[in-house]
Amino acid sequence: MKLTEAKKQFISSWGAFGTHWGINKTMAQIHALLMISPDPVTQDDIMDELSISRGNVNMNIRDLINWGLVDRVIIPGERKEFFTAEKDIWKVATQIIKERKKRELDPMLKLLDQLEDVDGDKKDKNVKQFVDTVSGIRKFGGQADKMLQVMVKADENWFVGSLLKFFK
Amino acid sequence: MKLTEAKKQFISSWGAFGTHWGINKTMAQIHALLMISPDPVTQDDIMDELSISRGNVNMNIRDLINWGLVDRVIIPGERKEFFTAEKDIWKVATQIIKERKKRELDPMLKLLDQLEDVDGDKKDKNVKQFVDTVSGIRKFGGQADKMLQVMVKADENWFVGSLLKFFK
DNA sequence: ATTAATTTTCAAAAAGTTTTGAAAATTCAA
DNA sequence: TTGAATTTTCAAAACTTTTTGAAAATTAAT
Numbered sequence: 569m570k571l572t573e574a575k576k577q578f579i580s581s582w583g584a585f586g587t588h589w590g591i592n593k594t595m596a597q598i599h600a601l602l603m604i605s606p607d608p609v610t611q612d613d614i615m616d617e618l619s620i621s622r623g624n625v626n627m628n629i630r631d632l633i634n635w636g637l638v639d640r641v642i643i644p645g646e647r648k649e650f651f652t653a654e655k656d657i658w659k660v661a662t663q664i665i666k667e668r669k670k671r672e673l674d675p676m677l678k679l680l681d682q683l684e685d686v687d688g689d690k691k692d693k694n695v696k697q698f699v700d701t702v703s704g705i706r707k708f709g710g711q712a713d714k715m716l717q718v719m720v721k722a723d724e725n726w727f728v729g730s731l732l733k734f735f736k
Numbered sequence: 737m738k739l740t741e742a743k744k745q746f747i748s749s750w751g752a753f754g755t756h757w758g759i760n761k762t763m764a765q766i767h768a769l770l771m772i773s774p775d776p777v778t779q780d781d782i783m784d785e786l787s788i789s790r791g792n793v794n795m796n797i798r799d800l801i802n803w804g805l806v807d808r809v810i811i812p813g814e815r816k817e818f819f820t821a822e823k824d825i826w827k828v829a830t831q832i833i834k835e836r837k838k839r840e841l842d843p844m845l846k847l848l849d850q851l852e853d854v855d856g857d858k859k860d861k862n863v864k865q866f867v868d869t870v871s872g873i874r875k876f877g878g879q880a881d882k883m884l885q886v887m888v889k890a891d892e893n894w895f896v897g898s899l900l901k902f903f904k
Numbered sequence: 905a906t907t908a909a910t911t912t913t914c915a916a917a918a919a920g921t922t923t924t925g926a927a928a929a930t931t932c933a934a
Numbered sequence: 935t936t937g938a939a940t941t942t943t944c945a946a947a948a949c950t951t952t953t954t955g956a957a958a959a960t961t962a963a964t
Contacts, residue, residue, distance in 0.1 A: 571863055574854040578870065581847055588840050590758040592922075606865040611941080621924045626942060647932075647939065655865075657872040672756050679749055686742040695739055697774040697823075702746065704825040760952075779911075789954045794912060815909065815962075 575604060579618070594620060595628040599637060599653060603660075608641040608650035636663045662720045669716055673709060680706040743772060747786070762788060763796040767805060767821060771828075776809040776818035804831045830888045837884055841877060848874040 569577075579600040586596025597618055602609065609617075614625045629651055632638035637660060641650040654660050683702050688695040737745075747768040754764025769785055770777065777785075782793045797819060800806035805828060809818040822828050851870050856863040 569851070569854055571854050571856050571866060574851045575866065577847070578851055578866070581844065585840060585844055588758045590756045594922080603869045604862075604866045606861040622941085623925065623943075624923055627923090630942090649941080655869060655872070657869075657876045661876065672753060676749065676753055679745065683737070683742045683746055686737050686739055688739050693774040694772075698739060698743065698746070698772045701771045701823060701825075704823070708825045708829065762952080790911085791913075791955065792953055795953090798912090817911080 575601075578604065592628065592631070594618070594624055595631055598625065598628050599632055602632075602638060602651060602653035603655055605652075608643065608652040610648045610650055612648070614651075635667050665716050666720050669713065669720075673713060673716075677706060677709045677713065680709065743769075746772065760796065760799070762786070762792055763799055766793065766796050767800055770800075770806060770819060770821035771823055773820075776811065776820040778816045778818055780816070782819075803835050833884050834888050837881065837888075841881060841884075845874060845877045845881065848877065 579597050582600035583593040583597040586599075587593045598614055601614060601617055611622060611625045611629065614620075614629075615622055618625075629638060632653075633640065638651055638653050641652050643650050654663070680702050684699060684706060686695065686698060690696055690699065747765050750768035751761040751765040754767075755761045765786055766782055769782060779790060779793045779797065782788075782797075783790055786793075797806060800821075801808065806819055806821045809820050811818050822831070848870050852867060852874060854863065854866060858864055858867065
């Protein structure tokens with residue numbers, strides 16, 4: 569397969585993959601394009617490659633920067649701004665995990681904490697099931713939270729690597 | 737907080753949480769309702785509790801069954817069908833992981849495999865960056881894949897439990 | 905077999921999300 | 935400063951997804 573075709577396929581499926589996980593398709597596509605671009609690119613480059621509007625590029629680049637996945641790059645002598653993405657996939661993954669944990673997991677765990685001390689008689693089976701379910705999720709979430717913290721802190725892949733050898 | 741209010745909050749935030757992960761809000765809400773319901777419920781119960789249409793309940797229940805998260809229950813002497821959800825959160829999580837792996841991760845890894853043997857000179861920096869990025873993602877995905885398989889196979893939580901004690 | 909209860913389907917409507925593009929704001933070179 | 939290049943904003947349009955609800959299909963009791 570030719571590079572042009574392979575790039576197209578990669579960008580398109582990274583976009584589709586993203587949408588399955590609640591990520592805007594264009595945002596994922598821009599991310600894909602930047603990850604396979606050896607050098608920093610401009611907003612116009614992205615507009616051309618993906619055939620999308622300037623506003624769309626601008627907003628999604630902003631989001632990618634907020635997610636910590638893309639950086640603005642100043643190239644001396646160039647008028648335009650350039651953009652580049654982290655290419656080490658381990659770093660990309662830990663960054664995404666860190667952000668999603670902060671944005672979604674942490675607030676959910678906080679809420680579950682509050683919901684757990686609902687009023688009412690624990691002998692009422694409705695109250696009992698509610699408390700059991702909520703506390704089960706909270707405990708599980710707390711464990712996941714700790715595990716993710718460990719993964720995110722580990723600079724290298726040795727942890728998962730050794731784990732997998734052990735269990736292969 | 738009263739149970740009625742706590743239930744409302746739980747259902748509503750489980751729905752919102754779901755949408756952030758590409759899950760239909762109503763599907764997540766029905767799942768939430770079933771997880772906190774001590775006894776099996778009917779489609780009409782769900783319509784009333786969530787104020788949604790019969791069609792909506794029916795389609796989303798079907799999806800939940802396909803995801804392996806909800807079961808149809810026949811109650812002797814009852815005309816209507818009843819539904820119930822798995823309440824052990826560890827089982828719920830492994831089931832979700834299993835399905836998402838099958839639906840999303842596996843096909844993506846298959847595609848990356850193909851894309852990796854793109855034509856062209858590896859000394860061309862565009863080809864090189866493409867191959868490096870794709871193979872990096874493929875390797876990482878393969879590792880994640882193996883790790884998830886291990887988690888899903890473990891019937892009990894001893895694995896993660898002991899891991900966390902080790903790292904606490 | 906008939907019929908009433910229940911479930912399923914799916915086209916159309918509603919709701920939600922994303923994208924566009926032109927105007928406003930900003931930046932930088934002369 | 936001035937003005938051309940570039941970036942940002944955001945209301946409206948396009949697109950996508952979800953929901954409704956009534957008709958069709960199915961089920962089970964008589």
